[in-house]
Amino acid sequence: MNNSSAGPISHAQRIVGGTREIRALSDWLETPGEGMQIFAVSGIGGIGKTTLLTKLAAEARGASVRVLWVDGQLCLHTPRDVLAYLDMSLETEYGRVRRADETLLAHVIGELYRERTVIIMDNCESLARSESWLLAQLLPRLQDSACLLVMASRTGLPLHWYTDPMWSGRIQSFPLELFTREQIYEYLQDSGLPDRLQQDIAQRSEGHPLLLALTTDLMRRDGTDQMEKVVQLPRILSAELLREAADPYMYEALQLLSLVPAADQTMLNRLLKHPLQAAEYMALSSLSCVRMVPAGLALHQVVGRILRDDYKQRDPGEYNTMRWRALKLLIELYPTADRLRRMQFAAHALELYREQLPAAHQYVDFSGVHGQEQRQGFGPEDLPYLHRFLEVSLSRSDWQSELVKAGEHHRLLDEIAKWSPMSILVTRNTDGIPLGFSAGLWLHAETMPLLERYAPLYLEMLGKEAEELRTLSSESADTMCMLLAAVNVDQSFYRPEELGAELFQSWMIETTNGWRAIIATEDPQLHMLLPLSGFQPKPPQPSDRHQPGMVVWELDFRQASFDRWVERVILQSAPQQELAAELPPVPWDQVRSLLQHLYNDNLLRSLPIVAEAGMSGAGMRDLMQTILTAEPPPYPLTELEQHILRESYLRKNHRKSQLADAFHMSRTTFYRHTRQALEHLGHVLAGKLNGFTTKNN
Template identity: 30%
Template structure:
């Protein structure tokens, strides 16, 4: 009897369409003798088929007997030590070379360099912080021929890969685009669908996006009996309900868990469900087009996960909260029993699961879908604008002169230490810069801020000055700035990009240290669980006089209990002791005054909340952001927008604009107003 992996490989190949040019390249490389070492960079939007193409490459290599390695950047910790441990773990369980827990990674790499090798790293954007080390230290240790490194990422090939003269002749960059109409038609044919007018409409609406095509096919092939008479949706807005129609009822809770978790292995799913998943269940799950295996377990495709979260929040917001607490309690127990890199991995999952719980001045600073506002790697053309941001406003300021000089040094020597969030026009709006502390980075900081590290780490600095990068476990924040230029984002949203970058990427398994004199930053860090102490030995004339050293040490398991405490707020968001009673009239009146903070400050709602007009204005404006705050839904948002613009509109006219019946409008209006009240209470 053949292995399941072989059967899955055959099925994936049968259903794979298009990408002929890319497949020809791989075929030629596999048969070429003494092929020079190359890097193939695959980029494209989510759902465009990067991972599917990479799986085809792996299948082709296996058929030709070429050794292959697959790593998932979402699971690799973004430190050199974490990457090497993930590589070693793969080789121990997939012995392409003689690997064991006791063998050094240097010996394993030396063996890898002896034969032809395909190295694939999916979701490469998650490890871009160690890109310099990966390019200049890790890859040069492999063979100069017979090596193909395939990197798949949503982000384009970085500036440093492109400008490195030594690598220019060894790099190929493929930007994946949508499939053609003919390829889409071929895909539906392979799925066994007749090419009728309805399917032709779907081909047009899917715009060649492979993920949307797969979901449409599942919907057509496996409809629920009770919905057979309903009209099939053909819009690109593939709903979460469509996903449920292709999933059996027994696996409903698995999907709900996966829409909250970034990924989960069978063990996690088993204890969260209260019963282990059978092999048949696992096979069925891996067979769905919107579920993909990763190194950490099963994961929903990002687009599908977005649909499911929106659907769950709209239908059962209390269940969403209950499920999340259940997940966090389970992960907290796992965290306490884990060790090494596993502890860091679980902590990272917990932080990713709870991005939306962090606030500044009662206003949410981390978007429910922060992936749309993620920091990106620094590029040299960013530098003048970053200097301008320092001039305008710097949150963690040492002194203007030192800050500018330090930024230049980091850009030249450690460019991966700088992360930037840009506008749609590619103009930097926020940035953050910090380093792992080890021999080379400490030498740099001793030059720019002599004596500071001795006071921050009085008992450790002598030892830390000799640390190699692989043993570094302390992240030191240096510079952070928010542009004052007008943009499509609020100040709090821009601050959120910085906080999210720090929480998700640095604090899991590391000690995070920040030195600042900025009062608002001190308050925010305290809310995030940082412990503070004064920096000693500075006179009143010194620029660091009054500075506080903020430390958050997550090298142990305490992170689980800390995050769990943050998650366990009362359902509905009400704080103990509050007894606000808001009326529909007050809410609608405030919405109509949303553009007038002076008038808002005189409103009944502002009086009950004891907040200023601008504060209330910001809370109300957040209702109409791209991702409405919990528990509001897109449907609530559309209805409230109508009420804000035309408070006296009749029910008939409003229902017509929303494409719903008059009776449905009244129910939807009550729900939207109540959700708005709950949101306002939760933000107070």
Template identity: 45%
Template sequence: MNRVPVIGFVEEIARFEEWMTDPAAETTVFSISGIGGIGKTTLLMEMARGAGRASAMTLWLDGSGETSTSGAFLTGLETTLESEYGRTRPADMPLLTFVVAELSRQRTVLLLDNGERIDRLEGWLLSSFLPKLASAQVLLAAASRNGLPLTWRTNPHWGPRVRSFPLQPFTRREVQAYLRHSGLAADVQEEIARKSEGHPLLLALTVEWMRSNGEAAPRGIPSIVTAELLREATSPSLHRVLTAMSLLPPSDPQTLNRMLDAPLDVADVHALGRLSFVLGTPQGWALHPLVARLLREDYAAAFPEAFRRLRRKAFALLEERFPEADKKSQMRIAGHVLELYREFLPSTNAYAVFTSNVDIGERRPFEPADLPELQRLLAASVEENNWQSELALAGQYAALLEEIAAHSPEGICVVRNAEGRPIAFSAGILLHARTMPLLERYTPEFPVLLGEEAESLRQLPPEAADTMLVALAAVDSSRSVYQPEEIGGVLMLEWFIMMTGGWRGRMVSADPQLNGLLSVFGFHDLGQVGGMTKWEIDFRHVRFDAWMKTVIRHTGADGGNGEERPAGGTGERMRLAEQDAKLILQRLYDEGDALDPYVGDGGRYRTKDELRGKVLALLTEERPTHPLSPLDQRILRESYLTKARNKNQLADDFHMSRTTFYRHSQSALRRLAQALNG
């Protein structure tokens, strides 16, 4: 029977073969790490086969038993040398001397599997064993869940010789390559590829499950892998901790305790540190994304009501954390909440599929080096009459993208694949005095689109800009690995994550499919212009959590379970942020519903009159409430209550430049929000 080809490990095998063929190769250490079932042992086996083909001596050790002491380690090597290569130690030769001599005779590959306990030997290995092989050609490949301890990488002599290989789930292309040998029907392969998380063990079990059950299409992912991963936990009591962690982004123990019925104890803390899928980050503990997803799905299927309650609890914690987080952290929280509530997003649309697992790379802002690839995506999109290019003049798309990259690069949202290559983008113009001429040149419809705001935007300094007009968008429709709609779904979510930083977004569309999707996603219809619908979403005045609840409510997918209620239920009061304070001041005496989110059940104040009274007291009292200052009071009164002068005149009145006045205004709004929260 032919052996099924091994998929993946391209980089790891390349580095291995590079060492094998280097005539001047020196003794080197490979640190192979990854969660259970990710393929660590399979990679070691591939290295063993490669070493055998090159006639290198190959020795295999099991770290679970042969790393307890230096004697056990050397005895294991001696046994393998004798049984595999007929090398027998002379009676009068010390064991260490014999092993070092044999390993130094020829190029040798030493494979250590299950190396979790190598820390017991690291002092001896680094100071006594490896130095004797420094001039030999020995490759030590050690596989463990968390990789070699930091001691190895910081060692002055051996640190430079350590190469780290953290194994990742299969990419979509690798999943497809694996499935080609499965014997399953093509449509079933495609469905598995679209839904798979790329975990090798999970993928293998899915294929075997499909073969044995003969299903036409997979109904779900077998929960056996979740149980397999949980068996790595040293105590069953950790299940409650891991489930709570699956609903949170990286969190410190104090935050995690707020999700638990009983706080973490010392044993829990130590046990978590030993799990391969618990990652340490600057923000705290985090579960490997695959494990978190599996745990959530498993818990939601087994205990749906309990899962919804726990998810609402997580949402309440994130809702509380969001206003006080920096912009980068806010984007991280927004992405996490979208993942938690992905089941409520529209399942499919002509422009976006939100149920697929697309393997995207690190979230990074636009870089000038991206521009040629974005132009290629745009040219293909224009040729196929696809995606959003309706606002700009025909034939001017490439020139407009060049201008946006030069004058409004912060308006470009890029989605990258795992290798960092752009696979989708949207390009928005951040509206201010320097970019308004771009609209005049490339989008002649802009005066109608912006209305009375156009004139004030022509005077707005760049540092005060907060409105983004989306002009272009494209996805890589040439990729056979992902459908354009799958990449489109990721682009839309990434754009929303970017906008949660406090932007207002505007766009136009004549496509009924896109218009329907924008409506579901909480955009406001601003009317028609030239046969196109004007759309706006305003994250300057709408909190992200409130927007998320709107999306859930519009989908009608909550089944009446109360997901749309203020997170945490009656009695928990929302915390106000800078954008909330600004909206309250702008709409303080409006008769509409703008102030509704801040009063009543879930709001900070009982009635609108109570809220108005509190704001007026804070801005007029003789001794300002901390942290407001008299200058804060004056700036906010003159800007939002008196409103007798424009921003330029106010800046002159306060003897400030326009930029300095804007900065003081933002700080005053932030301090007003803190005072309203008091």
């Protein structure tokens, strides 16, 4: 459901979903005489509770059933408020006027027995104030009435409602979830927006209905080039999501929960300025966007992303500081964590810091496929799908291991399914249907003959190590060789690169469990991507002269530690990270102004930031050119970001749309990278200007 609080329902806020709830309402309409029933609707802010209630109300009215809409924010403070609100609704909407000698309670109960009624009670977060009276006084008097009470709140009904002898069998629970990708496109189908922009919106909204509605409305109202305004949406959404976290300690704790995969009270208190007491920790656990997990409390994935975006916009200096502290804590805990938590740490690190990965390819944008899609092991029933994906991939000359013999790819897949099924990772949609896969071989004595048969050049690339692997038992295998990967390019809900990114992420996460991943390729894009993601080239073998562009890359977690991998790949340099976080960055819009006027000394000299630094226009130009051509780029600027800014502001040979195509990005993605590049350049510039000022003083 999209959230009707975003405004009147237009196309951009059309009602999608609700099939399960409408079916339950239809069942109730068709089976009178069962006594009062309760529907409990729950979900995080913006998930679409109010919109679902609107749809249920319309369905009930369409069936000629009386509907009373009650706002829990206004009526749940006292029992009299509840009765007065129902009395007012009965009078104003249906003309049922209470007699002067009749009490409120008698009038309301009499009316609800007189006619079949659906009572819709929205915003029930204040239920506790009148809950005991409802359970002990009002509802027992209505247990035999032909009423349906629909109660919507962020956290749902308390547990004791479900164990109450009178009501336990009369409650149906409807927790609302994020939109599936199919529902997102159903919502967008009549929007009039270009297909490419619909794909951008589908990926960016991550299935959150309110974010989807606001982004779509913005694009339809202000045009497809107004992506700059999209970055303001996290602030709007964070305000909506944090309405229930009124206390400052909860707000701070939620921000920090967005920076870790999960945290117990002790872990949170190591990061918080004001440690939580036990009662405060339990109150935090009761929020709709927080769930209890074995490691403590975890924040809803999309809520975490929204809160991080807002945090970064409001206070980038503090955000960077806390992000680094959170990561150092994960590094500290990693050695003693079990296998599952280690995978969670790695997944969270990739998600949390993916904006700092040198995104030379969209295969490192892990934002599109998440939660609802399933990353599962392989089953024999998957093979027809995987062969179909593989066939299309081969026909399009997409990447497959260049060392696999021509015409042998399908037979190799069958052999991997037989001998090494655990090395096949499958991404599925919400119905469990495969969307893509990657397949390799765990290298040991039983699988090396397969490598020799189907990819003999691999053995030459491995050199002497191949002989050692021929004698290794399957129980001792710790190296996985990636051979095949393909995604379903015939479906329209996901971009191929989104699914590719998910497969790459899954493979990276699996590797952090302490084994080695190897891949041989001559693809220039992979040559750029793999080393920036922590892979190292194996020393060339004499046979490599037959494969001049071929490199064997390896990511070896048998030797590398999690902290070194994070530092090398994501943080680049821990001391630089801390230094960058200490200085407030130059705002990104000021950085953009500097770059826009870089070749006009008069305009450049008139900018406040140049005047305050006591620099000439030529001096500032030289500084910016030095930063944008330095090798390697100064942290936190990445090579890709440096390249984007050089092409956009130093060379200026292409329009933005042409640059987006040149970088293999949509315009939306290109804008996001450009904005991020300006922010990172602001951090670098702050340090340089601080050094310049100190030197001249």
